[in-house]
Amino acid sequence: xxxxxxxxxxxxxxxxxxxxxxMLTLVSGQGCQVWDAAGDEYLDxxxxxxxxxxxxGHPALAEAVAQxxxxxxxxxxxxxxxxxxxxxxxxxxxxxxxxxxxxxxHGRVFFANSGTEANEAALKVVRRAQAKRGSPDRRxxxxxxHGFHGRTMGALALTGKASIRDPFGPFGLDVRFxxxxxxxxxxxxxxxxxxxxxxxxCQGEAGVVPAPDGxxxxxxxxxxxxxxxxxxxxxxxxxxxxxxxxxxxxxxxLPDVLTLAKGLGGGLPIGACIGLGECGTALDKGDHGSTxxxxxxxxxxxxxxxxxxxxxxLLANAAAVGEQLSAGIAAVTHPLLAGVRGRGLWLxxxxxxxxxxxxxxxxxxxxxxxNAVQPDAIRLAPPLILNAAQAVAFTAALPGILDATATAEAxxxxxxxxxxxxxxxxxAWREAGSTARPHGAGHxxxxxxxxxxxxxxEAGDDAGHxxxxxAGAGPAGASGAVAQPAGPAGGEEx
Numbered sequence: 237x238x239x240x241x242x243x244x245x246x247x248x249x250x251x252x253x254x255x256x257x258x259m260l261t262l263v264s265g266q267g268c269q270v271w272d273a274a275g276d277e278y279l280d281x282x283x284x285x286x287x288x289x290x291x292x293g294h295p296a297l298a299e300a301v302a303q304x305x306x307x308x309x310x311x312x313x314x315x316x317x318x319x320x321x322x323x324x325x326x327x328x329x330x331x332x333x334x335x336x337x338x339x340x341x342h343g344r345v346f347f348a349n350s351g352t353e354a355n356e357a358a359l360k361v362v363r364r365a366q367a368k369r370g371s372p373d374r375r376x377x378x379x380x381x382h383g384f385h386g387r388t389m390g391a392l393a394l395t396g397k398a399s400i401r402d403p404f405g406p407f408g409l410d411v412r413f414x415x416x417x418x419x420x421x422x423x424x425x426x427x428x429x430x431x432x433x434x435x436x437x438c439q440g441e442a443g444v445v446p447a448p449d450g451x452x453x454x455x456x457x458x459x460x461x462x463x464x465x466x467x468x469x470x471x472x473x474x475x476x477x478x479x480x481x482x483x484x485x486x487x488x489x490l491p492d493v494l495t496l497a498k499g500l501g502g503g504l505p506i507g508a509c510i511g512l513g514e515c516g517t518a519l520d521k522g523d524h525g526s527t528x529x530x531x532x533x534x535x536x537x538x539x540x541x542x543x544x545x546x547x548x549x550l551l552a553n554a555a556a557v558g559e560q561l562s563a564g565i566a567a568v569t570h571p572l573l574a575g576v577r578g579r580g581l582w583l584x585x586x587x588x589x590x591x592x593x594x595x596x597x598x599x600x601x602x603x604x605x606x607n608a609v610q611p612d613a614i615r616l617a618p619p620l621i622l623n624a625a626q627a628v629a630f631t632a633a634l635p636g637i638l639d640a641t642a643t644a645e646a647x648x649x650x651x652x653x654x655x656x657x658x659x660x661x662x663x664a665w666r667e668a669g670s671t672a673r674p675h676g677a678g679h680x681x682x683x684x685x686x687x688x689x690x691x692x693x694e695a696g697d698d699a700g701h702x703x704x705x706x707a708g709a710g711p712a713g714a715s716g717a718v719a720q721p722a723g724p725a726g727g728e729e730x
Contacts, residue, residue, distance in 0.1 A: 286499055319532040347508055348508065360523060374463075433464055465493065502537055564627060587614070592613060
C-alpha cells in the first residue's frame with residue numbers, strides 16, 4: 237500500500253464523512269505553490285476557499301503568529317488583549333466607521349472564529365437592535381435564493397439552498413427568500429415585520445455571482461424605507477478579494493452590520509461581526525460571547541494580513557492580475573467554455589456542460605488547484621499575491637485542460653486524460669480518476685449566463701495560447717510570492 241492510500245484509509249477511519257473522501261493530501265506550501273504527499277507541485281488557485289490571502293509560508297504571517305504565541309497564546313473574554321483592540325480599530329478605520337471627524341459612522345466589533353459564527357452574532361445583533369427601537373416583534377429575515385451564510389443552525393436558516401438547509405429544519409426563524417439581484421422582489425418582501433435583510437455582495441457558493449449594478453443601493457433604500465436593517469455577508473468577498481477592502485465599497489453604501497472571516501486571518505480561524513451605528517451597541521453584557529473570539533494569535537495573524545496587503549499594494553495587484561486572468565479566460569475559444577464572471581481575484585469560469593468535476597480533475601492533473609463550485613462553474617480564488625506570469629500560465633493551459641475534459645466526456649471512460657504542459661512545451665500522458673457521470677459527445681451551445689459574465693472570444697479571434705512562460709516574479713513588493721511551477725503534478729478526483 238502506497239503512503240497516499242494509507243493516509244486516505246486513516247482519514248476515512250478517523251474523520252466523519254461529511255466532506256466525502258478528499259483524494260489529495262497537501263503537506264507544504266510556499267507563495268502560490270503547494271506540494272502533496274507524493275511531492276507533486278501545484279499552483280494554488282483556490283487558496284483554501286478564499287482564505288490564504290498571502291499565499292503559503294508568508295514570512296510576515298509566520299513571524300506574527302510565532303511572536304504572539306511566544307508572548308500570549310490565549311486570554312479568553314475575561315480579559316482584554318492588545319491585538320484584538322488593534323484589529324478592531326483597524327477594521328473600523330478601513331470601513332470609515334472609527335468615529336473620527338469625517339467618518340461615515342461609528343461602529344463596534346465582535347470577534348468570532350468563523351464566518352458562520354459571525355453571521356450567528358449578526359442575527360442576535362439585529363434582533364436586539366430592533367427590540368431597542370421598540371419593535372421586538374420585528375423578527376422576519378429576508379435573504380436571497382442560492383445565498384450561503386454558513387452551516388450552524390441560524391446561519392443555515394438564512395442559506396438559500398434547500399438541499400443543504402431542509403434536512404435540518406425547522407429552524408425557528410421566519411426567513412423569506414427572494415431572487416438574488418431582483419430589486420423589486422426585495423423591496424416587496426421587506427415589510428413592517430422584517431428585522432433585517434441578509435445579502436452577499438457577490439454570491440460565492442452559487443458560482444461567484446456579483447450583484448447587479450445598483451442592487452445593493454436598492455437594498456439599502458428598501459431597508460431604510462421599511463425600518464429594516466441591512467446585513468452584508470463579506471465572508472468570502474472581503475479583505476481585498478475583489479480589489480477593494482470590501483466588495484460593497486464600490487456601491488458607495490454602508491450596511492448596518494458587516495460580517496467577515498476567511499481571508500481576514502490568512503489561514504488562521506477568525507471571524508468578525510461589525511455593527512455600525514445603533515448595531516454597534518445593540519448587544520448588552522451577557523448577550524453573546526465566544527471563548528476563543530478575539531484570540532491574540534488569530535488577531536496578530538489578521539493584523540499581519542492587513543499590514544501586508546497595504547504595504548505590498550495587494551488591492552491593486554488583485555484588481556490588475558484579476559483583470560488579466562479574466563481576460564485570458566475570456567480569450568479562450570472552446571465548446572465547453574461559456575464565459576467568465578467575477579471581480580478581482582474571485583472569478584468563475586463558466587461551462588456549457590455540467591462537467592465541472594471533470595475540469596477540476598484535469599486542472600489538478602496539470603498542476604492547478606481549482607474548485608468545481610457548481611456543476612457548470614469553476615471557482616478561482618487564488619492568493620492575492622498571484623502574479624501575471626502565473627495567471628498567464630493557467631490561461632495558456634486551459635484549452636488543453638478543456639480538450640482533455642471533452643475527450644473524457646465524449647468517450648464516457650470516467651477518466652480525464654491530460655497532457656501536462658511543461659515549460660518547454662513537452663509532457664507525458666497521465667490519467668486522473670473521475671467520478672463524474674459519463675456524458676454524451678455533443679456540446680450544444682447555450683447562452684452564457686448574465687450577472688457580469690465575460691464572453692469567450694468569437695471563433696476565429698486570435699485567442700493566443702502561448703506555451704507556459706518561465707517563472708515570473710511576484711507583484712511589486714509582494715514578499716512571499718514564488719515562481720510558477722515548471723512541471724506536471726498528480727492527484728486524483730476529490
